[in-house]
Amino acid sequence: MSAAPAAARYAGTRVPRVEDPRLLTGHGTFVDDVVRPGMLHACFVRSPMARALITGVDASEALALDGVHAVFLAEDLNPGVHEQWYTLVGRDVPDTPRPPLAEGEVRFVGDPVALVVAADRYLAEDAAELVAVDYEPLPPVADYVDARDSDELVHAGYPGNLAGELAGPPFEELAPVFDEAALVVRETIYQQAYVPVPMETRGIVAEWSASTGEMSIWTGTQSPHEVRLFCSRLLGLPEHRVRVVMRDTGGGFGQKVVPQREDMCVMLAARKVPGALKWIEDRRENLMSAGQARHAHADARIALDSAGTILAAAIDYTEDVGAYPVPWPVGNAAAVGMFFPGPYRVPRATWSTACVFSNTSGRNAYRGPWQYESLAREVLLDEAARRLGMDPADLRRRNLLRRDEMPYFNPNGMPYSDITPLETFEQALEMLDYEAFRKEQERARAEGRYLGVGTCTYVEPTTAMVTLHSTEGATIRIEPSGKVNVYVSGGSAGNSLETAAVQLTADALGVDIADVGTVQGDTAVTPFGGGTGGSRSGSMIAGAVAETASVLRERITAIAAHRLEAAAEDIELAGGRAAVRGVPGSGLPLAEIAHLAYFQPGELPPGVPAGLEASGRYRPESPIIWVNATHLCTCEVDVATGRVTLLRHIVSEDCGPMINPSVVEGQIAGGAVQGMGGVLYEHLAHDDDGNPVTTTFMDYLLPTSAEVPDIEYGHIETPAPGPGGYKGVGEGGAIGAPPAVVNAVADALAPFGARITRLPLTPERIVSLVRGEDA
Incomplete structure (x- = not known):
């Protein structure tokens, strides 16, 4: 004993x-701090076109530079691939194409065409500019919204540019519920592309020892053992011949969960050069080619009775997965549909999802990859309350699940347990003094000032037991x-x-x-x-x-x-x-x-x-540990300039007992700020030809401490199954903040009849909403 x-x-x-x-x-000690004897440096030659045939590559001028060791093309590296699949999702998923270097055709601006290896980074960059690539332009599939009807294909083996789709029961089974409901709120809501933007960009150092047949890798990653397994499969090496070292990593947010194409190139090239090979991504590369996220829209609808009780919900969701998504995107897209009922008492629901290729950078994981479901649901609930003449808080009280209703299966089969949606909601309202705010809002409107309050209550799965995570x-x-x-x-x-x-x-x-x-x-x-x-x-x-x-x-x-x-x-x-x-x-x-x-x-x-x-x-007792929270945001909107000032942001979170409250609150704050940025500032925009137009921090705007209010925290602790009763908390802030901010702005603009269906909420868009010019 x-x-x-x-x-x-x-x-x-x-x-x-x-x-x-x-x-x-x-x-x-970050990746760029790693120095190895005889270390060489890598730089990628990237496509300037969204789609084109590669008709020729001349690297002679680059190779003539003193200190340039090699210029690798697809024919040099790609045949070295043995297997490339992610332990995270498993060997047998119907994954999408992912060549290390572009083969025959480039498919987005930033697509890596060649890898230059030189004695230092500056020389490698100079040499990359001397690599002459001949392109024959092709019509790009620049907008995923039109991709399924396009005659052009991003990948030849995918008709209709469809990377994959999944669905629940046919909508026709629920049609009578919607037809007979007192109120159906239905919107098509568009979310723009935005990205993780970690403080440290991607980077890797790979060192091959020919005498021992061993590969050593230093990298910024969220999963060193995934990198090891991936490298062993990629190169056909026994696992014990691969060592991965991760020291400090300056942020990941999903972007560094698994190795991407550039990592593959460095691993493959490391066996062909006489020293360790380092690649450090610059910020322009990161914004241009490290992957996009969030870019999606959906036809979403909720049916309610005349008293505001939810009767059914349905969502038809489509997301942009770019040219080379990482990892397989179809599972996370399905999560949008399955989680759409959220933490509400929804008797019936259905969903469908589609992942669509475009000639833009590949979709990547980003903190709460399914968060669109909360955005769509919470926007619709506020719209329903306005149309019913109810306060949005009262409508939610009528429908939110309570602790004493657990366990509960949502209509899509998700087995909720150990959550407190109504309890966190009430705590957030109490922290604000909701009734007092409504009175203040009324006084402000009489003075010509427009205040708003918005909430989002969500439930999310953590510690999901799939393959690598088991x-x-x-x-x-x-x-x-x-x-x-x-x-x-x-x-x-x-x-x-x-x-x-x-x-x-x-x-x-x-x-x-x-x-x-x-x-x-x-x-x-x-x-x-x-x-x-x-x-x-x-x-x-x-x-x-x-x-x-x-x-x-x-x-x-x-x-x-x-x-x-x-x-x-x-x-x-x-x-x-x-x-x-x-x-x-x-x-x-x-x-x-x-x-x-x-x-x-x-x-x-x-x-x-x-x-x-x-x-x-x-091995956890439960395959999923559920977490819930309520975000509440208040703001003031200047209807003349379109400026949004965030006043308060409150988070009531039930992540179980906290190992370290300061760390928990830091995780919530980081995600919440990313969510605020995704509503008001951030936009990974492309023009009609698929050219990225926000590849520096002069164009891609991030929130700073000047724009972000102090975040206030409330905690409710419901233990989960397992030691300590601990749950996850890392992703929730990025899920809950965007709908709360959107609903706060919409509430402020309610006197103008504005309906928000498209993000981001730039000043220009807000002024258009006030004028009734933009639905």
């Missing part, structure tokens, strides 16, 4: 992040000194996984947090894990640490009980000591127990192995 851990001392508290001393003093491992080693190291796979890109692992381990073993360190991000020494994605890290690391620590507690307890001549069940672990419960001053320091375990195995009780090191693997 192992000693139960003492009451949590660190989990649930705002301990300082263990990452901060190095990151805040500029001592982090289990998580941890190794804990108590050193002979009594200090502790915990090894987990890592993938921390700003989400404080180091701090979480240290807090959890300190509590699990009853030791001081200062005596715990963590090793993450090196596949040579860390157990296999899924990395960061799907809001999984907190609950999975908690499970892995708990599973592993229980083995060590049992061993420590047995040694201490034997040494102290006590029963194992009377031993408790706290303060770095194993002591007899109720006997003050008794006990052994963990360092003494470790010394016995490593150096005096003859003193151990029968059956107890030497050493204090254990590995464990956690």
Whole structure:
């Protein structure tokens, strides 16, 4: 029997992040900080056209430059591909094309055509400009909205430019409900393309050792073990011949979940050059070719009775997946349909989704990839309230699910449990003092000022158990000194996984947090894990640490009980000591127990192995852990200039017990700000010929601290199944903020009869809405 851990001392508290001393003093190690002996540098030659045939490439001038080692084309690298599929989604999905370099035809502006390798980055860039590529322009499929009716195909094997589609029951089954409903709200809502924009762009260093047949990779990634598996398949190498090292990663947000085409090129080219090969993406490349997100529209509808009770919901969703989506996009598109009923009591629903190619950069994962469902649903609910003459809050109260209704299956079969939609909604309203705001809004309108309030309540799946994400491992080693190291796979890109692992381990073993360190991000020494994605890290690391620590507690307890001549069940672990419960001053320091375990195995009780090191693997009790929250936004709109000033942003979140409230709130804030930017500022725009027109921060606008209000937090804690009851929190802010901001603006503009169906809400668009010129 192992000693139960003492009451949590660190989990649930705002301990300082263990990452901060190095990151805040500029001592982090990012990919561009990696230097290897004889290292070479890579630069891509990229297509200036959205679609064209490649009729010739002349690299002679580039190769003539002193210090240029190679110029690789598709025929040099692409045949080296053995397999390329992502563990995240599995071998057997009907994936879309993804050649490392463009073969015969370029399919978006920024498509990599050649890879230049030179002695330094500056020379590589100069040489890339000397590579002459002859193109024969072809008509591009620039707008995904028209792509299914176009005679032009982005990929020859995909009629109608359809990358994939999925659907629920036929709409005809629900048609009578909609036909007989007192009110049907129906809109086609368009969301613009916007992107993750991590602070650190993509980067990779690959070093091939021909003598040992081993590949070493340093990269900024959310999942080092995914990179290792992908590389082993790509190059046809045994897994143990690939080592991936991830140190610090300056943001990922989904963009760095899996290797992309440029990573493939560097891996393939590394075996053909005489030294390590580094590629660091610049910001223009990142905006032009690292992938787009969000770009979608849908015909969405909700049927209600005259009292505002929801009767049915349906959505026909279409998303732009660009030329080369990463990873397979059809699953996330289906999630839009399946989650569309949200946290509401919806008796019947159906959905259909379509993923459509275009000659633009490929669709990529981005924080809550299915978030369109919340945007469409919440906009429709506000519109329904206006048409019924109800306050939007009252309409939601009538329909939101409550804690005491769990478990609950939504009409698309999603098995909700352990969520509190109505409770978070009411908490957010109370934090605002909703009734007082409505009175203030009325006074402001009389003065010619236009205030608005908007909400979004959502439910999201976290820790979804698909392939790579199904289990998580941890190794804990108590050193002979009594200090502790915990090894987990890592993938921390700003989400404080180091701090979480240290807090959890300190509590699990009853030791001081200062005596715990963590090793993450090196596949040579860390157990296999899924990395960061799907809001999984907190609950999975908690499970892995708990599973592993229980083995060590049992061993420590047995040694201490034997040494102290006590029963194992009377031993408790706290303060770095194993002591007899109720006997003050008794006990052994963990360092003494470790010394016995490593150096005096003859003193151990029968059956107890030497050493204090254990590995464990956690498999969650539930295939999905559900999380919910309410976002509430207030704003003021200047109807003359179209300027939106965000006044307050409140988030009531139920992510279960919090490992570290400061980290939780930081995750919420980061996502919320990205959501605000996606409504008011950010737009990855293309012209009618498929040319990107926002490839610098002069054109692609981001919110700054001057535009973002202080975010206020409310917490409701409903434990999830599993150790600690922890849930995920990483994606929710980016899901909940956009609808809340949109509805706040729409509420401010209600006197003008404005209906918002197209984003972003630029000043120009808002002025048009006020004038009734833009629906």
